[in-house]
Amino acid sequence: MKGTILTNSNANALSVYRETKIKTAGQGQLIIMLYNEAMKHLDQSVALLEQYSQEKNPGRIEQIGRSIIKTQEIISELMVSLDFEQGGEIAKNLFSLYGWFNQELLEANIALDLQRVTGIRDMINDLRGAWGEVITKTSFVEGPQPRSGVNIAG
Secondary structure (H helix, E strand, O other), X not given: OOOOOOOHXXXXXXXXXXXXXXXXXXXXXXXXXXXXXXXHHHHHHHHHHHHHHHHXXXXXXXXXXXXXXXXXXXXXHHHHOOOHHHHHHHHHHHHHHHHHHHHHHHHHHHHOOHHHHHHHHHHHHHHHHHHHHHHHHHOOOOOOOOOOOOOOOO
């Protein structure tokens, strides 16, 4: 049989690993993780929208909706993580941009609009790249901090 079958103990170990990775990540790394998870769900949304446009299978609509909503939850987590004191104008601009992303995704979900989802995906990918550069250039390192919020593990 091809592929890997996860047993309950393997799945539990993977879950513990993911949780530990999140709990020990610095702030910048957590932001990258959120962007990565948003990208994963947006990629899934794009693939599902493309399939839907070809086959018009109504069963895909629920899957598309779940994937887009998960992305909106992640974007909302990014919004609440903004520090307006330290971030100043950048934080305000990101807050507005994230709000716009969620509005666009809401409308894309209703209209099953592949172009809107792809546009948001491209912008989030650009933001992820920018954050990666900031972290690399500033050697952004922080100790572990307890976190709560959106389950980015899926």
